[in-house]
Amino acid sequence: MDLSAINPVLLIASLMVAATPILLAGIGELVVERAGVLNLGVEGMMITGAICGFAIAVNTGSPALGFVAAAGGGALLSLLFALLTQYALANQVASGLALTLFGLGLSSLLGQGYVGIKPPPTDRLDIPVLTDLPVVGRILFGHDLMVYFGIALVALVWAFLKYTRAGLILRAVGESHDAAHALGYKVKRIRVMAIMFGGACAGLGGAYISLVRVPQWTEGMTAGAGWIALALVVFASWKPWRVLIGAYLFGGVTVLQLNLQAAGLAIPVEYLSMSPYLITILVLVIMSADKSRAPASLGRIFHASQ
Amino acid sequence: MLRLEKRRQPSRIWAWATPLAAVLATILFGGLLFMALGKDPVVAIRTIFYDPLFGQHAFFYRPQLLVKAAPLILIAIGLSLGFRAGIWNIGAEGQYIVGALAGAGCALAFYPMEAWFIFPLMILSGALGGFLWAMIPALLKVRFGTNEILVSLMLVYVAEQLLASMSLGLLKNPEGFGFPGSRNLQQYESAHNAELIAGTGMHWGVAFAFIMVIFAYVLLNRHILGYHIRLTGEAPRAARFAGVVPARLVIFCLGMGGALAGLAGMFEVAGPAGQVSIDFNVGYGFTAIIVAFLGRLHPVGILLAGLLMALTYIGGEIAQSNLGLPAAAIQVFQGMLLFFLLAVDVFTNYRLRFGRGVAA
Numbered sequence: 001m002d003l004s005a006i007n008p009v010l011l012i013a014s015l016m017v018a019a020t021p022i023l024l025a026g027i028g029e030l031v032v033e034r035a036g037v038l039n040l041g042v043e044g045m046m047i048t049g050a051i052c053g054f055a056i057a058v059n060t061g062s063p064a065l066g067f068v069a070a071a072g073g074g075a076l077l078s079l080l081f082a083l084l085t086q087y088a089l090a091n092q093v094a095s096g097l098a099l100t101l102f103g104l105g106l107s108s109l110l111g112q113g114y115v116g117i118k119p120p121p122t123d124r125l126d127i128p129v130l131t132d133l134p135v136v137g138r139i140l141f142g143h144d145l146m147v148y149f150g151i152a153l154v155a156l157v158w159a160f161l162k163y164t165r166a167g168l169i170l171r172a173v174g175e176s177h178d179a180a181h182a183l184g185y186k187v188k189r190i191r192v193m194a195i196m197f198g199g200a201c202a203g204l205g206g207a208y209i210s211l212v213r214v215p216q217w218t219e220g221m222t223a224g225a226g227w228i229a230l231a232l233v234v235f236a237s238w239k240p241w242r243v244l245i246g247a248y249l250f251g252g253v254t255v256l257q258l259n260l261q262a263a264g265l266a267i268p269v270e271y272l273s274m275s276p277y278l279i280t281i282l283v284l285v286i287m288s289a290d291k292s293r294a295p296a297s298l299g300r301i302f303h304a305s306q
Numbered sequence: 307m308l309r310l311e312k313r314r315q316p317s318r319i320w321a322w323a324t325p326l327a328a329v330l331a332t333i334l335f336g337g338l339l340f341m342a343l344g345k346d347p348v349v350a351i352r353t354i355f356y357d358p359l360f361g362q363h364a365f366f367y368r369p370q371l372l373v374k375a376a377p378l379i380l381i382a383i384g385l386s387l388g389f390r391a392g393i394w395n396i397g398a399e400g401q402y403i404v405g406a407l408a409g410a411g412c413a414l415a416f417y418p419m420e421a422w423f424i425f426p427l428m429i430l431s432g433a434l435g436g437f438l439w440a441m442i443p444a445l446l447k448v449r450f451g452t453n454e455i456l457v458s459l460m461l462v463y464v465a466e467q468l469l470a471s472m473s474l475g476l477l478k479n480p481e482g483f484g485f486p487g488s489r490n491l492q493q494y495e496s497a498h499n500a501e502l503i504a505g506t507g508m509h510w511g512v513a514f515a516f517i518m519v520i521f522a523y524v525l526l527n528r529h530i531l532g533y534h535i536r537l538t539g540e541a542p543r544a545a546r547f548a549g550v551v552p553a554r555l556v557i558f559c560l561g562m563g564g565a566l567a568g569l570a571g572m573f574e575v576a577g578p579a580g581q582v583s584i585d586f587n588v589g590y591g592f593t594a595i596i597v598a599f600l601g602r603l604h605p606v607g608i609l610l611a612g613l614l615m616a617l618t619y620i621g622g623e624i625a626q627s628n629l630g631l632p633a634a635a636i637q638v639f640q641g642m643l644l645f646f647l648l649a650v651d652v653f654t655n656y657r658l659r660f661g662r663g664v665a666a
Contacts, residue, residue, distance in 0.1 A: 040455065080645065089310070089656065090648040093394055093455070097595055098644040105637030112632055219634075224463050231456050270471035277460040281446070288452040303312065303656075 019251025021205040025229035028201025035194035036174035036297035040096025043226025044103020049074040049203025050210040074203020158240035174295035237293040310656040328647035354621030369507025377570035379515040379612035381594035384566030386603040388559035397458025399591025400465035401436040405568020406575035408435025413497035424496040436568015444560035487583035499577030511573025522605040
């Protein structure tokens with residue numbers, strides 16, 4: 001084993017890349033859950049976003065258009081969930097699972113002609129001088145735009161929830177939908193919008209995997225990232241900045257185990273590959289001691305006549 | 307203007323009609339999907355639903371129906387107990403894998419000895435493997451209040467890695483010329499889960515599936531534990547007053563689900579699949595979720611739903627080879643079924659009214 005082959009600067013730079021998909025999906029799901037809806041379909045929306053983004057990027061040659069399409073695809077799929085849970089009053093856990101199963105099937109159907117193709121490369125930021133700075137240059141100024149977009153999105157969501165009137169209404173809907181309804185807010189409409197925002201974010205996260213992180217299309221390539229994003233929201237106690245910290249933590253674990261695999265650690269590859277999932281469980285156990293932070297109406301069905 | 311009005315009692319008619327309506331809607335929209343893929347929808351639907359049962363080669367496919375339905379029914383019965391009580395075990399796929407590993411491991415430990423007790427021991431270890439794997443989310447939920455949905459699902463990915471490691475390492479066939487995968491249990495008589503009646507597809511797993519349907523029916527309708535499960539799902543507060551211990555219920559429901567999924571895996575590895583290999587699991591654990599809901603979490607319903615879902619698997623394979631219908635199309639078809647089911651289910655508990663009602 002040769003641990004000196006692991007370059008800490010590259011490690012940090014690549015953990016930011018590894019964290020971006022779950023960061024995007026996680027911040028989207030955070031908004032959904034703050035509105036009182038538990039959408040377990042993140043995995044399905046991510047993989048659908050991954051193939052939508054990939055297909056459009058390959059066909060148009062533009063990764064930017066790919067990301068837009070991925071957001072659209074994810075939002076469209078989440079609309080199905082919104083209709084089921086908000087208008088057909090279906091159980092949210094079951095509907096979320098349905099969304100994941102459906103999304104996995106749909107994505108492999110859509111992705112049939114795209115196996116083995118390389119997507120157009122996504123541009124990296126390259127600022128003369130700054131990107132060439134030792135150590136910090138590579139970490140702070142050498143990424144593609146989506147990495148910065150993810151961080152900016154966390155800041156925006158934080159500011160939205162904390163400082164805007166709309167954010168306050170969204171939180172009210174999540175804490176007590178009956179009270180919000182009594183005040184005249186359109187509970188269903190607000191929740192549908194939140195769900196679609198979550199879907200768009202998950203789609204972006206998925207497309208980041210297929211367009212930047214891997215980059216190619218294989219069936220089921222999200223490999224549980226959507227579920228890790230769900231765990232991330234619990235880890236974050238429904239607070240935006242903690243999603244960022246959590247995502248980097250998970251990203252770090254993923255990258256570190258890949259590096260250890262490459263460095264030839266004496267542990268078999270399969271056991272190293274388990275580690276992100278095991279650490280997710282461990283984190284869930286530690287964080288689940290405090291349930292008080294969860295939105296009070298999370299997962300409850302809203303029907304105005306009750 | 308349309309609005310929904312809550313029924314005082316869930317509608318009995320709709321409770322029966324929703325699965326049928328969902329199947330019909332899925333066939334309709336599935337046909338549209340197949341048409342969009344450039345296939346004749348009528349031919350495709352007939353290939354999936356009619357040909358495996360009554361077509362020219364039906365004698366070949368009919369036994370497959372039981373072979374495919376057995377794991378789905380076994381797993382779905384276990385899941386339905388938890389789902390009824392609001393305990394969401396969605397990691398059946400992982401429990402299925404671990405059950406198969408435990409069962410196959412037990413058999414391979416005895417290889418090449420021939421003895422009558424090997425197969426019963428495999429059944430026990432398969433069930434135990436699945437049970438223990440499900441105890442991880444169960445105990446974490448009881449002790450720390452950890453979300454069982456996420457933990458059981460994470461363990462699916464862990465189990466998949468474990469499966470890969472086992473089929474490349476510990477359980478690898480030493481005479482397999484370096485190929486991954488264990489010895490073939492079909493060639494090891496004491497461990498082979500053979501057909502009980504030749505040519506019917508009826509193996510021990512099918513028998514267990516039928517037994518479990520009856521067991522679950524009796525449990526839910528005639529036993530206090532089943533009553534507690536239903537009570538917890540329908541009125542959690544009342545259940546607490548009735549003296550239900552939630553922790554015990556979590557352990558029971560997850561443990562039962564795990565044991566049955568483990569059994570399903572063990573029967574599969576010792577029979578139809580024959581060996582532990584990297585791609586041993588084919589998603590029965592997830593499809594069983596659809597089966598459980600399609601059967602309305604009722605044992606008899608699950609039996610019928612399992613058979614129907616098995617039919618779509620077999621018909622899907624035929625459509626794949628005869629019509630060139632992509633395998634993923636069947637997966638979409640199955641996903642659609644769950645969607646329509648959840649959508650139509652609203653009419654069980656709500657009534658559709660026209661016009662504006664009095665302000666609530």
